[in-house]
Amino acid sequence: MDKILITGGGGFIGSHMSRYLLHQRNFVRIVDINFPDYIKEKYYTEKLELDLRIYENCIAATKGIDKVYNLAANMGGIGFITTVGAEVMHDNVLINSHMLEASRQNRVKRFLFSSSACAYPTFRQTDPEVKGLKEEDAYPADPDNFYGWEKLYTEKMCEAYQRDYGMDIRIVRYHNVYGPEGTYKGGREKSPAALCRKVAEARNPGTITIWGDGKQTRSYCYVDDAVRGTVMLMESEWNKPINIGSERLITIDELADIIAKISGKKLVKKYDLSAPQGVRGRNADITLARKVLGWEPEVSLEEGLTRTYKWIKIQCARDASTL
Amino acid sequence: MLRHYECVMMTKVFLSGKKILVTGGAGFIGSHLVDELLRKDAEVRVVDDLSRGSLRNIEHCRRRIKFAKGDLTYGKTAVEVTEDCDICFHLAAVVGGVRYMTTHPAEILKSMLINYNVIEACRKNDVDRFLYTSSACTYPVSLQVDETQPPLREDDVLKYGAMPDSDYGWVKLLGEIQCQAYHKTYGMKTIIIRPFNPYGPRDCFDPEHSHVIPALIRKAVLRENPFYVWGDGEQARAFTYITDLIEGMVLAIEKAPDADPINLGESNDISIRKLAQLILKLTGYDTSIVWDKTKPRGVKVRKSDMTKAYKILGWKPKVSLDKGLMKTIDWFIKNETRSR
Numbered sequence: 012m013d014k015i016l017i018t019g020g021g022g023f024i025g026s027h028m029s030r031y032l033l034h035q036r037n038f039v040r041i042v043d044i045n046f047p048d049y050i051k052e053k054y055y056t057e058k059l060e061l062d063l064r065i066y067e068n069c070i071a072a073t074k075g076i077d078k079v080y081n082l083a084a085n086m087g088g089i090g091f092i093t094t095v096g097a098e099v100m101h102d103n104v105l106i107n108s109h110m111l112e113a114s115r116q117n118r119v120k121r122f123l124f125s126s127s128a129c130a131y132p133t134f135r136q137t138d139p140e141v142k143g144l145k146e147e148d149a150y151p152a153d154p155d156n157f158y159g160w161e162k163l164y165t166e167k168m169c170e171a172y173q174r175d176y177g178m179d180i181r182i183v184r185y186h187n188v189y190g191p192e193g194t195y196k197g198g199r200e201k202s203p204a205a206l207c208r209k210v211a212e213a214r215n216p217g218t219i220t221i222w223g224d225g226k227q228t229r230s231y232c233y234v235d236d237a238v239r240g241t242v243m244l245m246e247s248e249w250n251k252p253i254n255i256g257s258e259r260l261i262t263i264d265e266l267a268d269i270i271a272k273i274s275g276k277k278l279v280k281k282y283d284l285s286a287p288q289g290v291r292g293r294n295a296d297i298t299l300a301r302k303v304l305g306w307e308p309e310v311s312l313e314e315g316l317t318r319t320y321k322w323i324k325i326q327c328a329r330d331a332s333t334l
Numbered sequence: 335m336l337r338h339y340e341c342v343m344m345t346k347v348f349l350s351g352k353k354i355l356v357t358g359g360a361g362f363i364g365s366h367l368v369d370e371l372l373r374k375d376a377e378v379r380v381v382d383d384l385s386r387g388s389l390r391n392i393e394h395c396r397r398r399i400k401f402a403k404g405d406l407t408y409g410k411t412a413v414e415v416t417e418d419c420d421i422c423f424h425l426a427a428v429v430g431g432v433r434y435m436t437t438h439p440a441e442i443l444k445s446m447l448i449n450y451n452v453i454e455a456c457r458k459n460d461v462d463r464f465l466y467t468s469s470a471c472t473y474p475v476s477l478q479v480d481e482t483q484p485p486l487r488e489d490d491v492l493k494y495g496a497m498p499d500s501d502y503g504w505v506k507l508l509g510e511i512q513c514q515a516y517h518k519t520y521g522m523k524t525i526i527i528r529p530f531n532p533y534g535p536r537d538c539f540d541p542e543h544s545h546v547i548p549a550l551i552r553k554a555v556l557r558e559n560p561f562y563v564w565g566d567g568e569q570a571r572a573f574t575y576i577t578d579l580i581e582g583m584v585l586a587i588e589k590a591p592d593a594d595p596i597n598l599g600e601s602n603d604i605s606i607r608k609l610a611q612l613i614l615k616l617t618g619y620d621t622s623i624v625w626d627k628t629k630p631r632g633v634k635v636r637k638s639d640m641t642k643a644y645k646i647l648g649w650k651p652k653v654s655l656d657k658g659l660m661k662t663i664d665w666f667i668k669n670e671t672r673s674r
Contacts, residue, residue: 094519095519096514096515096518096519097457097512097515097516097518097519097520098519099515100450100511100512100515101450101453101454101512104446104447104450105409105447105450108444108446108447132495134495150495150496150497151474151494151495151496151497152495152496152497153492153495153496157511157515160508160511161508163508164443164446164504164505164508167443167501167504168440168443168446171440171442171443171501172440174440175440175441176440
């Protein structure tokens, strides 16, 4: 049994991660600045409400811990990270610098940092027919937004802690993780959740609005797959950045069509060309994860979106009834 | 000449009476900046943790400034020292020569925490202008591999993707990105300058931390034998004398508040071989150079395109390398050899 800390344990990936590790009979401490009320069951061993931008709180969080999954971050979908650059960078640099140093001080055995596909350079993502991004493609660096720059910085910081202090580091680069119990409204939601919400709220027949021209491409990874891959990485000996994502490239248009089909609604798509759409195309290359972890995604996009849509539909219905 | 004179007079009007904070103000660059700001009748405060800076550097003006010893890795310190300030020159950082940078990456990267605390404190306290001291170390290695390559232009840093050659370069670059984020998000007036190898009196002469000029001056003045120089002497650098750099910084604070980086450096470079020979000549030390090829030597060549600095600031360096080196040697002999 390991004593595990999950920062951001009230968040989307963090709560799924905690449930998974608890089922594996670990001691799981979760820390977050706030906890949404989606989940009723106790999916953790211990829960602390702490602001990890403050160093002393990071020390309290890491006390007695063997392994840290550092998932806490100020983040959101494309609409959020393209507008609030300074705040995102500031908060995340503080959280990550303090968490690294506190983990060192408390002699944590292993530290996993959740990086992002946003760290990859814009110039490799200008075409919808994009080739999958390999881990080494991150340099020379040219992230599309301030969020991506911060992720790169913390990766460097992790590497430095590894070299200087012999700290055991794991770095996962997530590519568009989606699933139930994630943010679906309020401006921080990502494209799959946002589209599920729009479809759930639409009349039948009705219309939905898509950001951009719908031809931008992405690949999406279901949260259960991402969690399983992350734990496999933590338990492996691989101490360099690694992609966790899917290689199935689809357009936002196709994504909306799949969700519409799941809902059974007849929907007309409208396009908001003034809305942010991020890089033109982004796909993951997961050759490395296959090779060193023996991991690849198992849940199909149709299956994952069905589960996600079902959950978001219930949330939307509840929101509507409490208005 | 008239244009230059006008510029200098204007900065005096601009800075006079302003409350100005210099972080890292007891350091090499910081203390020279403090001197210049006092000459422009500014109200100067200094914060420094004295890890590398020294009170000796500001002793002569100690009564005319407010000094606080403080560690800016604490956000609270940053908020306290920026209170009620008009301008912040942010120079505090973990720095060092080639050796320190390659052996202490985690320490070097902690500068980022300082950068964040200070700019955020400036925002909270409505500081009007924030100058960030970046570095020539932000440029990609690929543009510094042979002497036929043109001097480095400001937009080269991101043109082909960022690829600085050291953690120090990365942290400096991320500080720039942060300035741009604050400029874009909050409309904050941020100034980014990239000094190229500044040198002069009060530079760090400690062999553990020193850059090439003070390291060589020290060895030459102390008559070290054999006279080791790192690398093979073929690498080249463009050096900037400290007073030239300071002049560029005070011009930039007024004229370049749009988070657009400006080089403050020379386009004329000199090989480390010629530099070592020149220092031996100026110190009157007749010996032969022994090249230590096992030591880090940094990039092959580094020189600055000066077009933007001249266009926007009307700035050009004035002090020749011979003259600057001589002043630096004199200072070292007077101040650093006495206690030995």
